[in-house]
Amino acid sequence: MRARNEAVARRNFNDLLGFVTVAREGSFTKAAAVLGVTQSALSQTIRALEERLQIRLLTRTTRSVSPTLAGERLMNAIGHRFDEIEAELDALTDLRDKPAGTVRITCGDGVLHKVLLPKLAPVLQAYPDIALEFDVNYGFRDIVADRFDAGVRLGSTIDKDMVALPIGPPMRMAVAASPAYFAAHPAPKTPQELTQHRCINQRMPTSGGLYVWDFARKGKQVNVRVDGPLIFNTVAPQVDAALLGLGIVLLPEDEIADQLAQGGLLRVLEDWCPVFAGYHLYYPSRRQPSPAFSLVLQALRLR
Secondary structure, eight states, X not given: OHHHHHHHHHHTHHHHHHHHHHHHHTOHHHHHHHHTSOHHHHHHHHXXXXXXXXXXXXXXXXXXXXXXXXXXXXXXXXXXXXXXXXXXXXXXXXXXXXXXXXXXXXXXXXXXXXXXXXXXXHHHHHXXXXXXXXXXXXXXXXXXXXXXXXXXXXXXXXXXXXXXXXXXXXXXXXXXXXXXXXXXXXXXXXXXXXXXXOBEEEBOTTTOSBOOEEEEETXXXXXXXXXXXXXXXXXXXXXXXXXXXXXXXXXXXXXXXXHHHHTSXXXXXXXXXXXXXXXXXXXXXXXXXOHHHHHHHHHHSOO
16 A cells, blocks of 8 residues: 555656746746647646646636645645656766756846856857857846746846846946937026926836836935826837937947947936946755756856
8 A cells, every 4th residue: 555655656747847937927828838738637646636636726807816725735746846856857967978957947038138148159159069048028027936046137126135146237327318409409407307308118027016216416315206298117119219310318338339339319417317336146045956957147247
């Protein structure tokens, strides 16, 4: 009888991994893609697990999937154990001739193109068994819950329990518009005057509200809620709209450095835009980096 129970437990590991993945992804479709199985097969696996345990683990609706109270308890008990197993398997690549594995990073597209890809290209060329997966996302992803190895944010927005590695120099914001716009509208001399202008707004991915433009000079802080004809949630269309003369933008200066140098955009209120901490790669302090991730850290570290 004991041998039979042990065999059943071994056979159920895939069922439990399927449950953990569905609970984390909140979707059978996404979980099936992660596991490399069909959605119908995964659904049958979870249904069989629930029948065997004689308790409902997941609440299913037409739009989402979420754990029940029993599912939450099971998730809290075993979820981290699969992470530990995966981390140990990654660590075994220390014993290989060359490091291997996938490193998953969530970031914005600007820092991806200007920092991450240029610095990490040599790693991919030198270590063909390493793969990089990038999730371009402007929200504050929970990298532990979403099973990312690391994320990229501005230094001032990183949680204290994370290890933060600077990967770029200090930054400044830039207020700018096209010559055509300033030909039709006098340039603002103070942040408060921005309320009289057509400004290009950005919708914040986390709160859903509009970004409040903040400024500082000589110890004085000024926050301005601007208005205008356009709202975007990414950087590229804001730049395009500003070049077309549709309003004033507030963006990191490195995002519009070329347009400023070529005269397509003109900068104003520069003395109200102080320097702040630039981009940092962050990752959980309690996790032992895999050999592949250690190579990523080494490549991105500022020299």
